Amino acid sequence: MRARSRLRAGDALAVGTVGLRARRVRSTLSALGIAIAIAALVAVLGVAESSKQQLLDELGRQGNLLTVATGQTFDGRPTPLPITAQTMIARIPPVLATTAVGNVDGATVRRTDRIPPQNTNGINVLAAQASLPDTLSARILRGSYFGPLAERYPETVLGYSAAQSLGIDRLTEQTQVFIAGRYFTVVGVLDQVGIAPEIDTAALISFGVADQLFGLGGVPTRIYVRVDPDHVPAVAAVLGPTASPQNARDVQVQRPSDVLLARIKAKDAFVGLFLGLGAIALLVAGVGIANIMVISVLERRAEIGLRRALGARRRDVAAQFLLESALLAVIGGVAGIGLGVLATVVAAHTAGNPVAIPPQAPLAGLVAALLVGALAGLYPAARASRLPPADALRTL
Secondary structure, eight states: OOOOOSOOHHHHHHHHTHHHHHSHHHHHHHHHHHHHHHHHHHHHHHHHHHHHHHHHHHHHHHTTEEEEEOOBOTTSOBOOOOTTHHHHHHTSTTEEEEEEEEEOTTOOEESSTTSOTTOOTTOEEEEEOTTHHHHHTOOEEEEOOOOGGGGTSOEEEEOHHHHHHTTOOSOOTTOEEEETTEEEEEEEEEOOOTTOHHHHTEEEEEHHHHHHHHOOTTOOSEEEEEEOGGGHHHHHHHHHHHHOGGGGGGOEEEOTHHHHHHHHHHHHHHHHHHHHHHHHHHHHHHHHHHHHHHHHHHHTHHHHHHHHHTTOOHHHHHHHHHHHHHHHHHHHHHHHHHHHHHHHHHHHHHHTOOOOOOTHHHHHHHHHHHHHHHHHHHHHHHHHHTSOHHHHHTTO
16 A cells, blocks of 8 residues: 655645745745736736726617718718708607717817917817717716807817817816817817717817808718617618618718727737736746746755655655745735736726726636746756755755
8 A cells, every 4th residue: 555645734834835934035036026927917807807898888888879971072071961861860760869060171270370270180170069968978078068159159169189189188268279260269178989089089169150150051971870779770771861862872871889899809909919928927937936946956955855864755855845836926926916906906997997807817817826836846846856865965
């Protein structure tokens, strides 16, 4: 019958921590490498999941939004829709709400009239209706949206990116921008509208002012349509003929939530890349532990020889160093999980996303740390177990 090891689990744990307790600075630095790698892996998964959750929440809210537009002219300007398009679309029974914007061709937006006309920062001028914030679920970041006076007086609401480009971070009664040769009072700034990025880079004015000053004639170039979620495909199929019966083939009906799906796929691709980099960092940390353990074996040859002379078997010595390496990695893994979770929480709150950490991320991090520690300790443990007791004792 095969004899059982005389090294009990409690004794093995006590012996395995001798090296860690005796060389605390070295052990801390070795564990730190594992901690950083595990923290990176957990943080990448956590931050990506939090961002993905935010996109999925937005996808759920915006999945019933459709946009109607026609193509572009040769110079890249949007082609107008029929002036009756919005009225006809609003009559479709499952349509809940509509709002339209009209592109004001040739209008530039500058901070003052002293800035050269070519420095437009890519900001467009769009005529917009009062229903735009409700239909697009757009939030007012500063100030307010158009009031009743906006149809007669030069007021503008800036998109998020447009306000940043113009350097407007706060509003006063004197805050103005120079639009197409005339100063407009900035009454509000919109928060980011992820579902309609063209709004972010625009200066919005009312249709009334656009008609008076620029001769727009109330003609829209894009219509946003909120639909009963259960009838989105059916409504999408009839929007073209409804908006422009004479040129239905030229009408483009899009579902902006498809952009969110593309962004989710892009984030998943980047997560794979960062996980690969984190795995490389973990491998480097494992090599560091293996190096430290080899040095530890050389420094503790006398201890190994004495233990062998007192009756310890090879597998007992191997178990001691293997356990020491695994414990070192696990300590670093636990610290790394804590750091990764903290980084995820901070990043999610900073970005305004919900905190979402995949349950498997901490477990996978701990398993990865244990596996790396065990693999890193295999060679040092085998080397320690093969030391002849007589040769090891000569170092005393």
